[in-house]
Amino acid sequence: MKYDLVLFDLDNTLLNYKRAEVESVEELRVWLDVKIDSDLFHRTYKRINHKMWTDFEDGLIDVNLLKTERFRKLSLELGFLCDPSNCSEKYLYFLSLKAYPLDGMYDILDKLKGKTKLAIVSNGLSKVQYNRIELAKLNQYFKHIFLSEELGASKPDIEYFEKVFLNLDWKELDKAIIIGDNLNSDIKGGYNFGIATCWANLFESEYTSGVKPDYTISELNQLEKILF
Numbered sequence: 001m002k003y004d005l006v007l008f009d010l011d012n013t014l015l016n017y018k019r020a021e022v023e024s025v026e027e028l029r030v031w032l033d034v035k036i037d038s039d040l041f042h043r044t045y046k047r048i049n050h051k052m053w054t055d056f057e058d059g060l061i062d063v064n065l066l067k068t069e070r071f072r073k074l075s076l077e078l079g080f081l082c083d084p085s086n087c088s089e090k091y092l093y094f095l096s097l098k099a100y101p102l103d104g105m106y107d108i109l110d111k112l113k114g115k116t117k118l119a120i121v122s123n124g125l126s127k128v129q130y131n132r133i134e135l136a137k138l139n140q141y142f143k144h145i146f147l148s149e150e151l152g153a154s155k156p157d158i159e160y161f162e163k164v165f166l167n168l169d170w171k172e173l174d175k176a177i178i179i180g181d182n183l184n185s186d187i188k189g190g191y192n193f194g195i196a197t198c199w200a201n202l203f204e205s206e207y208t209s210g211v212k213p214d215y216t217i218s219e220l221n222q223l224e225k226i227l228f
């Protein structure tokens with residue numbers, strides 16, 4: 001094995017978060033029973049949510065504020081009434097029930113299992129992630145799961161990676177790699193910490209970053225060549 005420690009991001013790297021999000025936002029819209037065009041509702045939510053996650057990754061807001069504030073902003077912008085904490089709870093519940101493995105996920109994990117140390121590194125919300133990890137039966141592959149809410153630090157902060165490596169008691173940075181879809185939290189974070197990086201560009205995203213990943217894949221099965 002080229003890498004003895006493989007860190008996997010979860011959303012849009014192993015599980016299809018795009019689909020889970022679209023379905024959950026739609027379920028929330030139906031639950032709210034508001035007469036707002038579905039496209040507009042989704043577009044607005046996506047924009048607000050994206051901005052808030054970027055602010056969170058930049059350390060400008062904490063995760064608890066993010067959870068509710070996105071729905072307060074959404075209701076203000078689209079002009080409907082809702083209790084942001086109720087909205088948040090409902091939405092997270094919908095989301096926690098959706099775990100859609102991306103193509104080739106089980107194949108590559110089956111090949112890696114027992115041959116290298118595997119860990120999940122995610123900034124996603126703990127309650128949601130643990131449920132989705134269980135639904136997708138990922139516990140059989142991952143004994144080590146590092147969620148930012150529990151670590152008290154998040155990708156791309158060096159502190160997050162330090163806590164992960166301390167926890168694993170892992171010192172060989174040159175034998176570790178992070179695989180993720182996010183050019184900031186996964187790729188820049190991994191690069192700054194000093195480990196190899198693989199950009200999982202499974203949705204044909206545009207490359208917008210100052211940090212060049214060591215590897216780029218468009219399908220999970222391409223990992224075999226990189227890791228073995």
Ligand SMILES: [Mg+2]
Nearest residue numbers: 009011012181
């Ligand atoms: Mg991700």
